[in-house]
Every structure is written in C-alpha cells, then in structure tokens.
Amino acid sequence: MAKTIKATFARGARRVTGSNFLFEIEDNPSATLGAGGKTTRILIDCGLSQGERFCELTNSQPFSYDPKTVDAIFFTHAHADHIGLFPRLVKEGFVGKAYATVATKELMPIMLEDSVQLIALEAKRCNNEPPYDGEDVARAVEHITALDYHSPVSVAPGITVTLYNAGHILGSALVVLDIDGRRIVMTGDLGRVPSALVPDHEVPEGTEILVTESVYGNRTHGSIEDSKEALLEAVRGAVAKKGTLLIPAFSLERTQIILSIIDAAMSAGTLPSIPVFMDSPLAAKVTAVYKRHPEFLREEIRKRLEGGDDPFAFPSLKVTLRPDESPAISKVPGPKVIIAGAGMSHGGRIKKHEAEYLPHKETTILLVGYQVPGSLGRRIMDGAKEVDIDGQKIKIRAKVLKVGGFSAHADRDDLMDFAEKIAPKRAFVVLGETEGATFLAQRISGFFDIPVDVPREGEVYEL
Numbered sequence: 001m002a003k004t005i006k007a008t009f010a011r012g013a014r015r016v017t018g019s020n021f022l023f024e025i026e027d028n029p030s031a032t033l034g035a036g037g038k039t040t041r042i043l044i045d046c047g048l049s050q051g052e053r054f055c056e057l058t059n060s061q062p063f064s065y066d067p068k069t070v071d072a073i074f075f076t077h078a079h080a081d082h083i084g085l086f087p088r089l090v091k092e093g094f095v096g097k098a099y100a101t102v103a104t105k106e107l108m109p110i111m112l113e114d115s116v117q118l119i120a121l122e123a124k125r126c127n128n129e130p131p132y133d134g135e136d137v138a139r140a141v142e143h144i145t146a147l148d149y150h151s152p153v154s155v156a157p158g159i160t161v162t163l164y165n166a167g168h169i170l171g172s173a174l175v176v177l178d179i180d181g182r183r184i185v186m187t188g189d190l191g192r193v194p195s196a197l198v199p200d201h202e203v204p205e206g207t208e209i210l211v212t213e214s215v216y217g218n219r220t221h222g223s224i225e226d227s228k229e230a231l232l233e234a235v236r237g238a239v240a241k242k243g244t245l246l247i248p249a250f251s252l253e254r255t256q257i258i259l260s261i262i263d264a265a266m267s268a269g270t271l272p273s274i275p276v277f278m279d280s281p282l283a284a285k286v287t288a289v290y291k292r293h294p295e296f297l298r299e300e301i302r303k304r305l306e307g308g309d310d311p312f313a314f315p316s317l318k319v320t321l322r323p324d325e326s327p328a329i330s331k332v333p334g335p336k337v338i339i340a341g342a343g344m345s346h347g348g349r350i351k352k353h354e355a356e357y358l359p360h361k362e363t364t365i366l367l368v369g370y371q372v373p374g375s376l377g378r379r380i381m382d383g384a385k386e387v388d389i390d391g392q393k394i395k396i397r398a399k400v401l402k403v404g405g406f407s408a409h410a411d412r413d414d415l416m417d418f419a420e421k422i423a424p425k426r427a428f429v430v431l432g433e434t435e436g437a438t439f440l441a442q443r444i445s446g447f448f449d450i451p452v453d454v455p456r457e458g459e460v461y462e463l
C-alpha cells in the first residue's frame with residue numbers, strides 16, 4: 001500500500017539557524033473504506049534560531065505542530081541551532097523516540113547547558129519567560145538513544161531511518177529516510193572536503209529526494225592549508241613581538257581544529273613552545289568527548305591519539321576551568337596565545353581578554369569564524385578603532401587578522417559536488433539565507449533539469 005509523504009519546513013528555511021523539519025507519512029486511505037490511515041511523524045532536528053534581532057522571531061514562538069504527536073526525532077549533530085529547542089519540545093509533551101550518534105548524544109548535555117544561558121538572555125531582552133530551564137535539559141537528554149552509522153531504525157512498518165557520516169563535526173550525521181522504497185536524504189550541516197578532523201562525508205546511494213543545507217550556497221572558503229599557515233604565522237608574530245595572540249573560537253570543532261594544528265607544529269618543532277591558554281570550560285568538556293571517541297575522527301588524527309600523542313594537547317597548553325583562574329593569565333608575560341569563546345565575542349571569557357589586550361599594539365587578534373553583522377567580533381573585523389565592551393570604551397591598537405579556511409561547512413562547490421553525486425529527482429534547499437539557497441537551487445535544477453524548491457518557513461510540500 002503506497003504512503004503519502006508531507007514535508008513541513010517548520011524552521012531553518014531561508015535562514016541558517018533553527019533547523020527543524022517535519023515529515024508526516026500517512027498510510028493511504030482505503031478507497032473502499034474511505035477511512036484515513038495511520039500517520040507517522042518524524043522530526044529532523046529541533047534547533048535554536050540564533051542572531052535574531054526581532055523578538056517576534058525568537059525561540060519562544062510556538063511550534064507549528066503538536067509535539068505530543070511526533071513519533072521520533074533524529075538529530076544531525078550537536079550544534080545549538082540543530083538541538084537547542086529539544087528541551088522545549090520535551091517540555092511541551094514530546095514522548096516519542098529520540099536518536100543521535102553516540103558522540104552527538106554525549107555532546108548534547110554540554111551544548112544544551114550553554115543554550116540555557118543563551119535563551120535566558122534572549123527571553124530577558126524580549127520580556128518573555130525563558131522557554132525552558134536546566135531541569136528541562138536534564139529531562140530531555142534522558143530521552144536520547146545512541147545510534148551507529150548505517151544501523152537502520154524501524155519507526156513504523158515500511159519506514160526506516162539510517163544515519164550516515166556528514167563530515168561536519170564530531171558525530172555529525174546525514175539523516176536517510178526510506179519509505180516504501182523511496183529514499184529521502186537530509187544533509188543537516190554538510191562538511192567540507194577535505195574535512196579537518198572528521199572523515200569526509202558519505203554519499204548515500206539511490207536517493208530520490210535531497211534536502212540540502214546551503215549556508216555557503218554561493219560562497220567559497222579559503223583553503224585549509226593557507227589558513228593553517230596563517231594561524232602559525234600569527235603565533236610566530238606573537239613570538240616576535242612578545243605579544244598576545246587572541247583567538248575567539250567556537251567551542252565545538254573550531255577550538256579542536258586550532259589545538260590540533262598547534263600541537264602538530266609544536267611536535268614537529270616548526271613552532272616554538274609558548275604558553276597557550278584554553279580559557280573555556282565548555283571547550284574543555286567538548287574536547288574530552290573528542291578524546292573519548294576516536295572512532296569519529298579522521299584516520300591521521302585517530303592514529304595520533306591512539307599512538308599516545310594527544311592531538312588536542314601539548315606541554316605548553318594550560319586549560320583554565322574556574323573563573324578565578326582566568327585573571328592569572330594576565331600575569332604570564334608574552335608571547336602567549338589565548339583561545340576562548342564566544343566565537344563572535346558576543347559573550348564568554350574572550351570579552352575580558354579583548355578589553356585587556358586590544359589596546360596594545362603588541363596584540364594580534366585572529367578571527368577564525370563567521371562574524372554576524374552587529375556582533376562585537378564583526379565590529380573588530382570591520383576595523384573599528386574603538387569598541388564598547390561591557391560599558392567600557394576600548395581602543396583597538398591590536399593587529400586584526402582573519403582566516404576563512406577553518407569552516408566545518410561545505411562551500412558552494414562542495415555542496416554542488418555532493419548534489420551531483422546524489423543525483424536526486426527532486427530537491428529542496430534549506431538552512432541558508434535566501435540568496436545562497438536560491439543560487440544553489442538554480443545550479444542543481446540547471447544541472448539535473450529537476451524541480452528544486454527553496455521553501456519558506458512553515459511551507460508544506462507533498463512529496
């Protein structure tokens with residue numbers, strides 16, 4: 001008996017964040033009985049919307065479906081914009097099954113603790129009640145079942161879901177839905193090729209419908225080799241000036257990429273051993289998960305770890321966990337490196353270091369990730385001579401450098417290459433700003449001569 005499939009692009013359509021997609025599969029009503037069949041509801045991701053300036057677009061907005069009716073949710077990976085609203089889903093009555101890879105499952109409580117603070121700040125700014133709290137997080141993470149790649153889960157008769165490696169961050173997955181012989185692939189965030197730390201993404205065969213991300217749908221990245229060299233040059237520059245190198249970095253994946261590059265160069269003797277501070281308890285917890293799961297790492301990184309050379313640690317690395325250890329970093333004379341979150345300097349410990357070091361010309365600040373317009377990081381990147389940090393006017397005399405090659409996202413060419421290998425008969429482009437999503441949609445539709453849509457949030461398509 002054929003089934004009908006409806007896809008609702010609840011959130012994460014025509015924007016980068018807020019990943020949340022609903023698939024409703026209905027057993028076809030019998031023509032003779034005239035009765036509707038059973039409906040199975042599968043969600044992919046339940047993420048935070050981030051960087052929204054308008055309170056009507058916040059994470060307190062109601063879900064467009066009833067959480068109580070969802071049978072199963074599959075998480076693509078542990079970034080907040082893919083998992084950060086799950087505690088609210090549970091709070092509002094979700095009682096279905098929840099699946100993620102074991103690495104994602106272990107990263108989720110760590111990342112959700114951070115999301116609690118983000119949504120509390122947002123709720124305060126918008127005069128809302130926070131949509132969930134720490135207790136909701138604890139309840140939510142108990143729901144999750146770990147799933148290996150390539151192990152199909154039967155959600156209902158004729159409906160199975162399988163996770164494949166997405167090559168984006170530790171434990172990231174493509175979600176593959178098989179419904180009565182029809183295959184749908186949802187990328188989540190797709191990794192670039194080659195990826196820095198995790199194995200390159202897989203390409204599931206026999207796909208009919210592709211739902212692809214498009215964060216960099218119309219842009220290309222610098223090469224990772226050039227970015228590595230730029231990072232090492234920045235460290236050498238700090239040595240020459242006896243100054244401080246500040247690196248605001250996201251705690252999940254970006255910080256580990258930077259540590260692994262510094263570790264390799266110091267081990268090889270191509271970089272002098274200077275003090276490197278990782279001033280981030282969040283990054284420390286995340287790094288511990290990386291070390292517990294070498295099976296999710298690229299072969300060369302895994303071999304370093306298994307051979308006793310921890311790729312995320314070296315003798316001059318100091319990890320500061322408690323807030324009272326953070327000021328002690330000031331007492332250590334340059335040259336030194338300080339890595340801290342948040343990646344766009346919109347919070348976290350990096351701001352204190354920026355207030356202290358940006359006025360000095362011996363300082364270099366290296367921006368290794370995307371800086372959203374309006375963020376402190378963006379103002380620094382755009383060459384501001386003075387910025388406001390927690391009410392203090394801070395002069396910027398530091399040297400400002402930027403590298404683009406550490407992104408964990410597929411770029412324009414990687415996305416198209418993936419679509420070409422998948423060779424779908426129909427496609428939807430999501431998780432990107434309209435311009436990038438439309439650009440990618442036109443390329444895919446031009447290449448295959450197939451229907452490709454760029455859905456709007458809330459739109460429903462019959463597949």
Ligand SMILES: [Zn+2]
Pocket residue numbers: 077079168189
């Ligand atoms: Zn991601």
